Amino acid sequence: MVRIKGEGKVYQKLRTNDDLNYRYLLHLEILMRQGKHFYMEEQVFPFVCKTKEGKTIHRLVEITTDQAAPQLALLESEVAEETRFSYDRMSAVQYAENWWNSYNPAYRKFDVDCTNYVSQCLKAGGAPMWGAPNRSKGWWYQGGSWSFSWAVAHSFRWYLSGAKQGLKGLEVHTPQELAPGDVICYDFEGDGRFNHNTIVVAKDSEGMPLVNAHTNNSRHRYWSYEDSAAWTPEINYKFFRIGET
Template sequence: MYDRQAAVRYADKWWNSRNPAFPIFDDDCTSFISQCLLAGGAPMHGAPNREKGWWMYKGTWSFSFTVAHSLRWYLATSTKGLTATQVKSAQELRPGDVISYDLQGDGRFDHSTIVTAMDGDNPLVSAHTYNAHNRTWDYKDSYAYSPNAKYIFFKIHDDFS
């Protein structure tokens, strides 16, 4: 079972620093989201093939564990281990769910966040690279935002089979 609160607690603890148990990356938004999912009990699989599954093992990792575009495709297609359902709006999400961002609108997803709180029906997210905690999900106040930005909303499945 996915423990959403454990994922959120991890995000709340580490949003403004780095967990020394994991490799440090300059652009670490997706590694941080993966760490949150792992803290929530999401199962890893696919090692040692970096192009398969979602995992970190013995100093190496899958692309989906650390690259925003790869995590986006993994969540959209995975039928084993960590799985999710794409939904149409941010308002369908709840804490522990994930948003993928194509901030330039060029088809390449370049950022990942995790929902860590709600403001009414609107999710608030936490992230790394540029550390953020309980920020509005749409990133309209970010220097990286453009009017062409696209978002994909993923509800993480509570039961992993």
Template sequence: MGKLQDLWLDFFQSDRNEESWWERKKALCHDREAEIVRISGRGHTFEEISYANKRNCKYMLHLSFLLKQQDEFIQEEQVIPFEYRMENGEIIEHREISMPMKHRDTPVLTSDSMRGASSERFSYDRRAAVQYAERWWNSYNPVYRTFDVDCTNYVSQCLRAGGAPMRGAPDRGSGWWYRSDNWSYSWAVAHSLRWYLSGSSTGLKGKEMESANELIPGDVICYDFQGDDRWDHNTIVIGKDAYGMPLVNAHTDNSRNRYWSYEDSRAWTPDINYKFFRIGE
């Protein structure tokens, strides 16, 4: 397949979901009338086992795409973990893996961080939510735990940064809340947050919108990749492209300025369903 320095180029040639990921990526850009101006990649090996002339390694690949749409430029980024095998300096096999995460001990949240926990109404600071999403899209705030599947935990942190009030502790099945040693299902589980947003009548709640182009920065998109009513993923809107369509940030895989539809995702299927939530209304 190639040398280690060309690993990110080899990545484009691998088959995913019965179709080349790279072909689907190009097709999505074509449909958006977005030109891929430049692609770059970098990364690092974070685990390695060597024996004789062979190496088994785990690698974190950071891809950057510079897109041009009308007269605007978009820098899209995605971080993808995978493992590869080498023999005699040549890569002979590689495959994607889950993002390597470990639960971490964290400090107890202060009373100030719980501010507004009992509020029935709140003013959502979208700018603060988006700033948080940009600050932590590819890293992890040590105030919170991280999870093997971290997408909903990340979106919840963004909502909290925007002033969303927590309620329901210590009942994990009630409300939306986080403490250093515990958290609600809605805080960290994609399926639970989707239903919390549509069902909550006080504090943090979501107003379901008909289409993606109605969303604004700070809003949330939920994804049911298989179309089986089990919600798998959440993202936060951080901007719009030249045609007014949402660009999102996410964890698992870590992404920035990604087109909202996720047609270039390894999890995407033709049966995908979406929910679009306006936050704070």
């Protein structure tokens, strides 16, 4: 870690009696070095600042999957006819870079937006949707409605494990096997329930993935998320190469 630059942006100010509450986003730019190779990692964290009795307290706002995600549904286990699609990885990565710290008005924004964001990136890369209007079937977004697999981290992970048509992925064993445009799924507690998804947008000098994500918006973040408050030693990852079966 060579240099850190931070900038805060207040988006809400609340007064209660003599107390003031500010909600702001802290945008960090972190210059990383690996040998002779440099890259810029960016992260955005939501904070609340409270002033009470002459004291100022800054606190990171914790966002959990349960705040905005719909109820999980069992995905259908039927085997569909296998089809192939052409995946434009460059277009998926370009979309991920364009919208990593903003929100496309063509889609609904979720408080927990990680899977919705990854789904949009994959769609921009040409991944075909199917299953509408059944929310527990396929992977799709249509007219302000969506499948559970489109927006719920756990459902998306299990959809990728079994999909035989539309969007498909091949599970691989190591992050080094991934390329830009591929996906990583995270079970932070190691309890079998997946909480987060990211899209690979680049590789570092050692061939390890750098990822973009929403919720706590991040750009070119190291794939393992060991710097996350949600990380635990029991974390479980799933690695998917998109467009392959």
